[in-house]
Amino acid sequence: MSTVSNSLSFKHGLSLWCPQPTSLNRIPHHVLSFSLASSNSSRRTYVAASTDFANENREFVIVGGGNAxxxxxxxxxxxxxxxxxLxxxxxxxxxxxxxxxxxxxxxxxxxxxPxxxxxxxxxxxxxxxxxxPEWYKDQGIEMLxxxxxxxxxxxKQTLKTNSGKLLKYGTLIIATGCTATRFPEKIGGNLPGVxxxxxxADADTLISSLGKAKKVVVVGGxxxxxxxxxxxxxxxxxxxxIFPESHLLPRLFTPSLAQKYEDLYHDSGVTFIKGVSIKNLEASSDGHASAVILENxxxxxxxxxxxxxxxxxAVSPFESLGLNTKVGGIQxxxxFRTSVPGIFAIGDVAAFPLKMxxxxxxxxxxxxxxxxxKHCVKALLTSQTHPYDYLPYFYSRVFEYEGSPRKVWWQFFGDNVGEIVEVGNFDPKIVTFWIDSGKLMGVLVESGSPEEFKLLPELARRQPIIDRAKLQKASSVEEALEIARASLQVQAAL
Incomplete structure (x- = not known):
């Protein structure tokens, strides 16, 4: 469940939007009021809420209950x-x-x-x-x-919840993540069995269906x-x-790499229907999903x-904070400061400067x-002022259950731009390099060793100059990665 908005290799982002640096000091436990420096150097004071508010802990409020x-x-x-x-x-x-x-x-x-x-x-x-849940109680964190x-x-620095509760916040961190893109109801998007x-809760419902299913259709590649x-x-x-693109995971996989994964899935009994659009989902007489109707x-x-x-x-309650129209999310x-003093956004919902x-x-x-x-909270509570410097990283692990004839685990670091070199026969390993103007920009490895996976972020971060022709002549994944490792050593010696 991972992605970069629109495309992993979108080259033309917005110009960087960065308010002036601010000084945020640690807040003593006994102080009932505190102030936060805003992006325009104005200051806002927050006084501890009265019992009129539904939340007892009100210096810091996090909205969202996911990983972030x-x-x-x-x-x-x-x-x-x-x-x-908190x-x-x-x-x-x-x-x-x-x-x-x-x-x-x-x-x-x-x-x-499972x-x-x-x-x-x-x-x-x-x-x-x-x-x-007990950990949060032991740490004195209020969970709603x-x-x-x-x-x-x-x-007023207040939040309203679905049940009508009114919550007070001093500092607000938005971590609402995303919601699934749904098919419209008029074409069957809400049918039982979809x-x-x-x-x-979603996964539990799906497991119940899988236990009774005979024919499964997955929409999306x-x-x-x-x-x-x-x-x-x-x-x-x-x-x-079923998916409209020509191959699996087109945001990242090359056509040749995707074909190798498709062959593996096909050998496991999965049928592919590519390059098609869906007209609607059809129901049987009992109202349950029974078929997928294609446009053809x-x-x-x-x-x-x-x-x-x-x-x-998931930005609907926070549209007044400044939304990014190109990649979505809260700017x-x-x-991770928004344009509003004392309000931050992290995780999937944040549109942030990808520094590198x-x-x-x-x-x-x-x-x-x-x-x-981690970066946001450290910046809020300490003197940390260096901007977030994230290296894009994606992975997937499939067919890992007991009895599977082939477990799949790939990792990718960097940016998938430039010319492509693939080495290996996918039995089980393969490595794909992306090289732009001679520099190694991104690298993906399937079924790598711990040492090989550990090398990938260093390659993507340091972007060494690499001999593309030499890579193409490599006879194995191990040899190709050793060529890449040597390029780091040459770079360090210069």
Missing amino acids: AGYAARTFVEHGMANGK CIVSKEAYAPYERPALTKAYLFPPDKK ARLPGFHTCVGSGGERQT YEDPVTGIDIE HYIRDV GYIGMEVAAAAVGWKLDTTI GSIIEADTVIIGIGAKP VDGL YDRIARVEHVDHARRSA
Whole structure:
């Protein structure tokens, strides 16, 4: 469940928008009022709320209950600023968890050790402590579940929730993430048997359907499509993937690389229907989804349909904060400050300066959610002033359930621009390099060793000059990566 808005290789972003630096000081626990420097150097004072407000902890409020919120909470705790000060408002019934599991191990069949909560609460995805609901209680963090924020009053520094609660905030961090892009209701987007995956409740409903399904259609050839189709194979279901593009994951995969993955899926029994559009989803006499009707008139039978056609940033309560019209999301600077004093945005919902490529980006990925949360909170609570410097990173893991004949795990770092060199036969390894003006810009490895995966971010960050012709002559993935490693050593010697 990962993406960069629009395209991983969008070269022409907006000009960087960065307010003037501000000084944000640590707030003593005993102080009832504090002020925040705004982007235009004006100051705003917040006085602790009275009992008229529904939240008891009101110095810091995080809106959203996903990965970014969980990692932000951990950073508040690490700085001793959570107990009695932090409130998290979530639309979900669960404490923050590692969302990528929902389209991976959570969908494994019951006999193949599927992931379940509390096993993947944050922050286990990065090797940290498991933050169960009890953890939040022990840390003195107030959690408001199943009550999404529906509106904001910037002048009064208040939030309104779906249940009508009025919440006070001093500093607000927006971590609302994204919502799934849905098919319109008029073409069957809400039929029983049609599924979208953004939270545990969605995944639970899908698992119930998979247990009874015979014919599954997955709409979309991106991350969700690939991961869900692989899970359906584990259930031994008749599975078809439908998408309008010419090959899988066109935002990242080259046609030749995509073909290798498609061959693997095909060998596992998955059918591909590419380059087509969907007219509508059809229901049987009982109202349940029964078929996918293509624009060319073809009918694909299905009793379970999973839609994975992208996501939209969840910004509706916060449209007054300044939205980015090119990549979506809430516009922030390198410290994740919005244009409104005291309000920040992190994770999927933030449109931020991607420093190393000099453009504005919005990244839908767990790695960015974790890192942006930590950077934002550290900037808020300490003297840290250096801007966020993110290196794009994407990965996927599929066919990992017990009994699978082939487990797939690829990692990509950098930017997929320039000429392409692919080395390896995909049995099981392959490496793809992107080279622009002689510099190594991005690299993807399938089935790499821990040492090989560790090399990738260094290559993408340092962008060494590399001999493309020499790479093309490499006889193996190992040899190609050794050529790339040597280019780093040459660069360091210059």
